Amino acid sequence: MADGVDFKDLNRRMEGAVTAFQHDLASLRTGRASGNLLDPIQVDAYGAMMPINQVATISVPEPRMISVSVWDKGMVSAVDKAIREANLGFNPIVDGTTLRIPLPELNEERRKELVKIAHQYAESARVAARHVRRDGMEHLKKAEKDSVISQDDMHVQSDRVQKMTDETIAAIDKMLVAKEAEIMQV
Template identity: 65%
Template sequence: MSGDKFDKKDLKRRMEGAVDALKKEFGGLRTGRASAALLDPIRVEAYGSPTPISQVGTVSVPEPRMVTIQVWDKNLAPAVEKAIRNSALGINPVVEGTMIRIPIPPLNEERRAELAKAAGGYAENARVAVRNVRRDGMEQLKKAEKDGLISEDEHKSESVDVQKMTDETIASIDAALKHKQEEIMQV
């Protein structure tokens, strides 16, 4: 079998990448508790390019419903505030010099349902990515068999392995979604 035709480790890595990306997206969803990861998706216009907040200041969580950012360059404080206000997080920062305080209000039931639905959308995108990786693997196997690199039996055996990998990855996506939705709906 040729190494550049079908690589099970590469398929596994790509599937795990979809799960890792999902977990990062989940980190940006508010759960009513303060988290430094809440600000990860937000970019600030700094020095001519969009920059993550963590690269323009120190993000910390001093108490359960408060995130603070100590901005290193005082000229960037207004840009950081604007980026946070314009984000879809629905939070209002309070600027005190180079310190930005972000109180995290408790979520109402309607907002919790919206966030749970958004989490479901992220999970579906991850499932689609995993199924696309599976399809690529199956096509690689078909081509390898057609080119005479593997036998029909090897093709069937590897197909079963790819499907098993896909099922396991989708199960981990579903488990992560269930956990995140429970976390969001928790009052």
């Protein structure tokens, strides 16, 4: 933007940080089955690493069960191995081309570990939002230095950037509190 900061771009980038955080939270196990729990798993398929959803259909037939229907019969053992090695605490049961993954109850120690991971995800999202703020502030300082905007405009726009950042971080914190309560719920 010629007269300061492109607020639409800053807003889009901050929303991107929040969306990435939501995706990270969805991959955390809370005791209920969800197809998103398997999102981080990569399968060695046909000589390349592929996301599990590109070699199988993931469904949730019961609250404590995930079903993985592998499309290619020859890939069943590779998918089984990938799930076991993902370190998610899952022990799939192979039934033909279908893998059934029962979700065991979470113990207190595992719940606390998951909360710590959620806090790490939240901090990464906050840092991403602060990077967007820093870029916006640098752009404003450069615009003021080049006499594109006045000092008053710079202060008004920098307050707006800061307010946008504060709102984004508040949204991240709100999602974290909700996820933490969901994880600790027995």
